[in-house]
Amino acid sequence: MWIYEKRLQFPVNxxxxxxxxxxAIISQYGGPDGEMGAxxxxxxxxxxxxxxxxQAILTDIGTEELGHLEIVATIVHQLTRDLSxxxxxxxxxxxxxxxxxxxxxxxxxxxxxxxxxxxQSKGDPITDLFEDMAAEQKARTTYDNILRLCRDYPDVYEPxxxxxxxxxxxxxxxxxxxxxxxETLNSKNFYAxxxxxxxxxxxxxxxxxxxxx
Amino acid sequence: xxxxxxxxxxxxxxxxSFALDDIALFLDTHPTNQQALASYENYKxxxxxxxKDFNQLYGPLNKYQVNDSNYFDxxxxxxxxxxxxxx
Numbered sequence: 001m002w003i004y005e006k007r008l009q010f011p012v013n014x015x016x017x018x019x020x021x022x023x024a025i026i027s028q029y030g031g032p033d034g035e036m037g038a039x040x041x042x043x044x045x046x047x048x049x050x051x052x053x054x055q056a057i058l059t060d061i062g063t064e065e066l067g068h069l070e071i072v073a074t075i076v077h078q079l080t081r082d083l084s085x086x087x088x089x090x091x092x093x094x095x096x097x098x099x100x101x102x103x104x105x106x107x108x109x110x111x112x113x114x115x116x117x118x119x120q121s122k123g124d125p126i127t128d129l130f131e132d133m134a135a136e137q138k139a140r141t142t143y144d145n146i147l148r149l150c151r152d153y154p155d156v157y158e159p160x161x162x163x164x165x166x167x168x169x170x171x172x173x174x175x176x177x178x179x180x181x182x183e184t185l186n187s188k189n190f191y192a193x194x195x196x197x198x199x200x201x202x203x204x205x206x207x208x209x210x211x212x213x
Numbered sequence: 214x215x216x217x218x219x220x221x222x223x224x225x226x227x228x229x230s231f232a233l234d235d236i237a238l239f240l241d242t243h244p245t246n247q248q249a250l251a252s253y254e255n256y257k258x259x260x261x262x263x264x265k266d267f268n269q270l271y272g273p274l275n276k277y278q279v280n281d282s283n284y285f286d287x288x289x290x291x292x293x294x295x296x297x298x299x300x
Contacts, residue, residue: 003275005274006273006274006290006292007223007293007300009231011227011300013300053241057241057242061238064234074293169238173238173239173241173242
């Protein structure tokens with residue numbers, strides 16, 4: 001269950017329209033490393049995750065990503081809300097405008113629609129946590145790329161800088177989660193079995209295992 | 214009663230809520246860390262008071278704070294993505 005709070009996690013107050021920036025930033029709404037994929041990835045991965053700490057981290061980071069989705073949508077909305085037809089034609093925003101006017105729709109900067117293939121839920125704690133750490137770094141790079149485009153627009157720069165910093169913190173927490181999972185596994189072979197699926201680890205044939213295989 | 218104006222009070226709620234969001238993630242992987250637990254309690258108290266003040270002065274921030282005298286506010290006061298809002 002979720003409770004909606006009528007505020008943003010970080011304030012957004014954009015005074016000037018900018019269709020070109022909006023077209024770049026929408027990638028963090030529905031692009032390959034955007035917040036829609038991030039929230040769906042973590043919230044979906046919870047069900048196969050057996051460790052209590054990691055169930056908590058997936059729930060809480062997944063929830064925060066929904067808040068980030070709202071921040072990104074707000075940035076795009078405020079950058080496009082008051083566009084004139086002349087600005088739409090001159091900026092190249094006309095291609096988006098044809099299908100969505102100035103509504104918010106999940107797509108990448110290049111126009112590719114959001115697709116669940118942008119994230120994975122593999123049902124294996126090691127695999128999923130490596131995916132999560134990589135996802136945070138990919139999103140961080142995307143925000144770095146956006147920051148280079150919006151240096152002269154402080155109203156846009158500040159919330160993007162906040163979102164970028166959160167990727168770094170989430171990466172840290174997922175790294176700790178992976179350490180927690182690894183501590184529960186056989187350090188001689190982390191990949192001996194899928195701890196979310198197999199009932200027990202198979203015999204590794206070590207001299208001291210006592211099974212005489 | 215709180216001396217901050219609406220914008221200041223909402224900014225304060227954003228700040229203490231963010232502190233809680235961030236400490237909560239740390240506590241997920243370090244649930245017995247005493248320093249983080251104490252910090253969480255501290256910010257939680259600040260947030261509870263600020264939310265209470267906001268509800269009394271300016272209306273609800275979530276559905277559970279809505280009552281028979283302020284449902285109109287929940288629907289009609291600006292949403293956070295709107296330029297008119299104080300978010």
